[in-house]
Amino acid sequence: MLSLVIIAILLTLASGKPCDTEGSNSELYLSLNKNLLRSLETQEGLPNPSVHLALRLSNYHNLAKESEHLNRLKNNLHNDIQSSLSNSQPIAGLLALYTLALKSSCYDLNTITFTGSEKNETLLTHLKKQMEDEKQHIAFSHRPLTNYYQYSLGVLALCASGIRVNNHVSNKLIKAVELEHFKHGDTESIDTHAMAGMALQCVKDAGSHVQNAAELDTALSTIKQKLLAARRADGHIGNEFSTGLAVQALLAMGSQVAECAASMEAMRTDARSNTYHNPMGISQILPALQQKSYLAVKSKECLNEDDTLVLEPIDPVVVLPSESTVTVMVEVVASSGTAVVYSVDAPKESSLLEALELLKGKNVGFTFEKESSLWGPFLSAVNGEQARQSDRRYWHLSSDGTSLTQGVKDFKIEVAQKITIKNTSY
Template sequence: MYALIILTGLLAFVSSKPCDTEGSTNNELLLSLNKELLYSVEGQQGLPNPSVHLALRLSDSHNLMKELDHRNKLKTDLHNHLANSLSNRQPVTGLLGLYALALKASCHDLNTITFSVKEKVETLLTHLKRQMEEEKEHIAYSQRPLTNYYQYSLGVLALCVSGIRVNPHVSNKLIKAVEHGHIRNGNVECVDTLAMAGMALQCVKEAGSHVQNAAELNTALKKIKQKLLAAQRADGHIGNEFSTGLAVQALLAMGSHVEECASSMEAMRSDARRKTYHNPMAISQILPALQQKSYLQIKSKECHNEDDSLVLEPREPTPVSPSQTKVALRVEVKAFKRVATYSVDVPEGSSLLEALELLQRKNVGFTFEKESSLWGHFLSVVNGQQARQQDRRYWHLSSDGSALSQGINDYKIEAAQKITITNTVY
């Protein structure tokens, strides 16, 4: 009898954690990702990252002192940056949304967060609502948001999890974009954006505020789920390595069982073991998914009796000396039917950024500029030509004809190749 009870208990435990097949090895992996995020906060250059804060707060393990420090940095450094952007009337929908989500995940009272713009003091959520209205107006006359649908979705999600009723006209624009297949980057469907839209619309559905168009809302959610499942590759990734985390979060939020995501979870764990995720932004998007959580859970997050066991061992910086082996790199710049080609030998394992800096120093006519973002350096100007967001253009990166899935910071030159940088419309 006792044996039967123990066996039933064990079976229930195993079946309630279907993805946790390797038990402690998985926990170690999650802990190491969690620690990487905390190290990134310690050694942070530039603005504190609200997406990293969000992931730290959603995690099962915490270092509450370091998280509090980081929250304070968000409330000063990121806050000031946002205040400046708002004063200059720059659209900052996504960043405002992430800031609100990060503070909500710390159980911070959002009504106490205010910005003073042109001597008028208004709360963060009032500003976010206004940004969403401006985005909506922009969609109405130009069929696209001021920023993009990823940020539009972040805005809806942030308002919704903060308990604000999202204007049905605002959520409707997102529903229509899904219905008409407008959630894309150029001519390909954008998995990351579909995932963010899925979480945003699921939140709206659960809030019960979208009663008039409930059928349309359900159809959009169904369509997003179908598209995410259709984007799953044979190796388990949904889209690519970097969209799988958000896609799994969205599927879980939309009611998929953890078992249905098992192969995607395994794909991310394999990526993590081979250190694919070293960019803190990438870790911040996959860690909640690997812990079977989604951004929707911030809505009901409570901050008492939290674990406080995460300890960071001091880490000596490992000096990396450039490799003696050189690889031949060709760089092709394509802009409006003009093509310029350059050659440079770079130490094996250099980042593309280091390679471009080397090429620039050769004074052969190649120049570039970069802008910082949450993902690192974004290539913005090449040979004096800016691919501007206002014109919906950017410098697209590819290697031997295949689009890069990482930016200039993270992509490493391991073998001879041709990098093509193309001025592209999106």
């Protein structure tokens, strides 16, 4: 009997070990942190508030570089948001991430203003208005202006900033959980469930949602069950790029660290093999690996922070073009269902974006346009046909029938394959 007890104790210790942040794991997290910092110097386009948020929630800091990035957010990203607001574009998610990024630096949110309807109003006022517009759209169209991921981000940002979230706003999120509206096409959106879990947990912790306390608890329980049910044999929840937010949500909703051990180990394994080379991907796994979630922003005080993180100079890596090529078949399926197939020989290890550029340059009738996002460029129009968020459509990418989990710039062409680009509704 005693031997069974000893074995049980050893198994418990073994299962908890992958969550240990000391030793080699600490070295890995430090490396991820440095990669995020380096991305600030090489980033294209607008500064990324998600990256800033992860840097600020980390255990390690380079306060000077973080301060520089904060200034870029307050200038470059601020101006872009102002332009979107002036054009009456729905940007609840970006406003929310901007709010969380500023809050993570303990910045006074009341000093951040935007001009709208010919008057100056604070960031939080604009975010509340965006959420009201989203809520009204759900009431009439049974879906947000943007999507439930952005809607959840909005609820989380308001709550984490100490703003009481309107019961009607949070009720719409609770109802969406109940009606299973967190789907992208036919598949469950793990990212949306995770963000909704953190948002509703924040509302619960604030104690302001007393009217429907039972429904709130049921929604949180449902989300947790969905996340756990989506855990694969290798530990990932959903896929490699949704696991970070899923673990954050589970921790926020009260899961013990040991409950997430397999998922944390899966992220560490992938991090060591450089799966998370996209800064956006790193920004979502780093808080989770350090056993934190975006809810930590609410109580962040920015006092006595470590400031020892130094970036060592690194030799630039010269990537020589591959001499070998692989044949890529590119199938474009329009919204009408008609399909056309092209062929292009692309250098091995080139990105899908580079392959599409080569195909476009062949002048065989294939054209495309792209737009930027926090994850990198995405296809907005192919062969003259658009797939717009306003029409609830997007270009779905797959390789030999398997959906891609990476964007056009991150996905590498390693072997001959058939890429399908399909105009899809959601």
